[in-house]
Amino acid sequence: MTAVLDRPTTRTTPTLNRPLLALAALMGVTAVVTAVLAVVDPVTITGTNGWLKPLKFSLSIALYAVTIAWLLTLLPARRQKLGRGIAWVVVVGMVVEMVAIVGAAAAGTTSHFNVSTPLHTAVWASMGTAIAAVWLVTLVLGVLLWRASDDAARRLAVRAGLVIGLAGMAVAFFMTSPTPGQLDSFSGIAGAHTVGVPDGGAGLPLLGWSTVGGDLRVPHFVGMHALQVLPLLAFALEALRRRVPALQSSRTRFGVVAVAAAGYAVVVVLLTLQALAGIPVTSTFG
Structure with missing residues (x-):
């Protein structure tokens, strides 16, 4: 045997x-x-x-x-x-x-x-x-x-983070078109971060985002980092399950992530429209 x-x-x-x-x-x-x-x-x-x-x-x-x-x-x-x-x-x-x-x-x-x-x-x-x-x-x-993922909230966070992140990355394509001023007087630069004003004007410390015109770097930055923000939110909700009984329900966590993802997407869209309209991001807080 x-x-x-x-x-x-x-x-x-x-x-x-x-x-x-x-x-x-x-x-x-x-x-x-x-x-x-x-x-x-x-x-x-x-x-x-x-x-x-x-x-x-x-x-x-x-x-x-x-x-x-x-x-x-x-x-x-x-x-x-x-x-x-x-x-x-x-x-x-x-x-x-x-x-x-x-x-x-x-x-x-x-x-x-x-x-x-x-x-x-x-x-x-x-x-x-x-x-x-x-x-x-x-x-x-x-x-x-x-x-x-088998967890609905985590799966939604990854999905939404990737979709919004890709949209934020795609905002950069708006920057590659020559501005009207560059078309009128070409000086070797075709494209700009800012809208309505030349690049290099007054801006926020370190970030450099324009404080006098629209700046496409704002929705580009915010959108890209949905890749980190939304999955981290899902993990945070899971970590809080013991302290917050309502979060023990996967449906509740899914709902929170869904609202956050929708709100995040709306913010990215609004920031993009604001930048394209030539309005500085600082006007939102002014």
């Missing part, structure tokens, strides 16, 4: 994608370096400290990389290989963009919308291609994660 030994079965939990974590770490280092350069080498580009732009982008990309790394862990095992491909597209795309932004700051010129020379045009085109690729793979990830 042969004894059969049962081998313990182990379920492997997907780990955070290493290339994306490496990208986040690289962006963290870049943020520190550019923050120091902003103090010791305050080069002025379009009226502001030129090193603040790569500083802001490095922080945003680090957060985005960690978020995508987490979202990839929600993919089923059969989709993990595709998820690794998505991760590499994000890594390469973001590195291309940051090399262009840091290089332009070091040269004392602008990276975005700069078509003043064939070299600058090629750099700007490469940035646009890279970001378009990142947007597309994020869309693919959203489709793959449409039924990512």
Whole structure:
């Protein structure tokens, strides 16, 4: 009689994608370096400290990389290989963009919308291609994660976060059209962050958002970070279940996330319309 030994079965939990974590770490280092350069080498580009732009982008990309790394862990095992491909597209795309932004700051010129020379045009085109690729793979990830969780509130948070996040990213396409002033008198720049006023005017500290005209960076920023805000809200509601008995109901948590997601989407739409109308975001609080 042969004894059969049962081998313990182990379920492997997907780990955070290493290339994306490496990208986040690289962006963290870049943020520190550019923050120091902003103090010791305050080069002025379009009226502001030129090193603040790569500083802001490095922080945003680090957060985005960690978020995508987490979202990839929600993919089923059969989709993990595709998820690794998505991760590499994000890594390469973001590195291309940051090399262009840091290089332009070091040269004392602008990276975005700069078509003043064939070299600058090629750099700007490469940035646009890279970001378009990142947007597309994020869309693919959203489709793959449409039924990512058994918890209705968490599933809605991921869905809404991705949809609103993609919409916020897409707002950047409004920035790439030449302004009427640029069409009348071309000076090597085609596109702008602001509406109704030239880029580089009075703006909020660090963020640089215009205080005298519309600024498309506002809905772009707010929309993108739905990727973090809504899933974090769902997790917070779950964590509060013991203290708030009403939140023990999955239907209640779903309702809270649904209201928050709808409100968030409305805010992004209103901020976009406000920016396109040339109204500064500060007028909302004035």
